[in-house]
Amino acid sequence: MARAATTSDxxxxxxxxxxxxxxxxxxxxxxxxxxxxxxxxMPQPGASKHLRVLREVGLVRxxxxxxxxxxxxxxxxxxxxxxxxxxxxQFWTExxxxxxxxxxxxxxxxxxxxx
Amino acid sequence: MARAATTSDxxxxxxxxxxxxxxxxxxxxxxxxxxxxxxxxMPQPGASKHLRVLREVGLVRxxxxxxxxxxxxxxxxxxxxxxxxxxxxQFWTExxxxxxxxxxxxxxxxxxxxx
DNA sequence: GAAGCATATACCCATATGGGCATGTGTTGG
DNA sequence: CCAACACATGCCCATATGGGTATATGCTTC
Numbered sequence: 173m174a175r176a177a178t179t180s181d182x183x184x185x186x187x188x189x190x191x192x193x194x195x196x197x198x199x200x201x202x203x204x205x206x207x208x209x210x211x212x213x214m215p216q217p218g219a220s221k222h223l224r225v226l227r228e229v230g231l232v233r234x235x236x237x238x239x240x241x242x243x244x245x246x247x248x249x250x251x252x253x254x255x256x257x258x259x260x261x262q263f264w265t266e267x268x269x270x271x272x273x274x275x276x277x278x279x280x281x282x283x284x285x286x287x
Numbered sequence: 288m289a290r291a292a293t294t295s296d297x298x299x300x301x302x303x304x305x306x307x308x309x310x311x312x313x314x315x316x317x318x319x320x321x322x323x324x325x326x327x328x329m330p331q332p333g334a335s336k337h338l339r340v341l342r343e344v345g346l347v348r349x350x351x352x353x354x355x356x357x358x359x360x361x362x363x364x365x366x367x368x369x370x371x372x373x374x375x376x377q378f379w380t381e382x383x384x385x386x387x388x389x390x391x392x393x394x395x396x397x398x399x400x401x402x
Numbered sequence: 403g404a405a406g407c408a409t410a411t412a413c414c415c416a417t418a419t420g421g422g423c424a425t426g427t428g429t430t431g432g
Numbered sequence: 433c434c435a436a437c438a439c440a441t442g443c444c445c446a447t448a449t450g451g452g453t454a455t456a457t458g459c460t461t462c
Contacts, residue, residue, distance in 0.1 A: 187302035188420085192371070199375065205439060218421065220440055239429050239438055247378035254372035256307070260314065261369070263362035303450080320409060333451065335410055354408055354459050 182249045185229040190214065191222045195231060198245040205241060297364045300344040305329065306337045310346060313360040320356060 186192050193212055197203060209219035223243055226232040231249045235242045301307055308327055312318060324334035338358055341347040346364045350357045 181304075183304075183307070184302040187299040189296075189298075190420090192298070195375070199378070206437095215422070216439070217423080217441080221420075224440080236429095239436095241439065245375075245378055247375035250372045250375045251379045254369060254376070257365045257369035257372065260310070260360075260362035260365045263314070263360055264366045305450090321407095330452070331409070332411080332453080336450075339410080351459090354406095356409065356458095 180229075182229050182231065182253055185225055185231060186250070186253065188222065188225075190218075191226055194219070194222055194226065195245060195247070195250075198232065198243060202235070202242040202244040204237075205243065208243065295344075297344050297346065297368055300340055300346060301365070301368065303337065303340075305333075306341055309334070309337055309341065310360060310362070310365075313347065313358060317350070317357040317359040319352075320358065323358065 186195070190212060194208055197208060197211060205219050205223065206216055208223070209216045212219065223232060223234075227234060227243075229249060231246060232243050233246050235244065301310070305327060309323055312323060312326060320334050320338060321331055323338070324331045327334065338347060338349075342349060342358075344364060346361060347358050348361050350359065
């Protein structure tokens, strides 16, 4: 089945570095495609494709402005990602890591001794 | 160039639903592969493959326990993701969304009138 | 050291990219 | 109405999956 379509969910959409870069740029405000492509140093078609993916997962919205099409950020979709990762916050706390490493170490030694 | 390897970074590793499920399960503590495979309703080879990816990006560590291999969570790698998405927090605040929607609406009307 | 259990790998496939390039489409201006 | 400009799409390709199945590896235990 290969990988699920990137357009299916936000996690997949932001797995692409260039797309994350686009989102960061859009934090500063709306931008036309060409400008984004230029700032990212990629050909315009490439930028359009990434923008399409972002649009399909709802992270970006577009608005026609004459000959241009301005893309704007709609970061609401990032909230679930933030919350999901936040569910692991207690596991990366420094104190916890140290304690955990210590426990792991003990287990390892114990197992090696028993072996 | 196709997509970058999933083993290259955490964003890519957690783009896979099954892998996210594995991480969630591991929050409860270490688990052997078979058990994970069973709980996820997937064949053992599949679980092993996902675990490998998670291990390569450092989200999981393994420890030999006799005949078994216990996988444990190392969520530190999720922190960057949490922080990156956190950088957009102001953009999904409800009040902001309303204001933004309002502004967008104004612009839209203005453009339509000018057209 | 043979048999068995727990995992990891090797393959084989269908599919979804992401990139580069050419081209279609819609809008603006003269 | 035509040329120019800003984008979106269509194609073609090399590659990286994720899944399923068969098989190699590692330890244990008898």
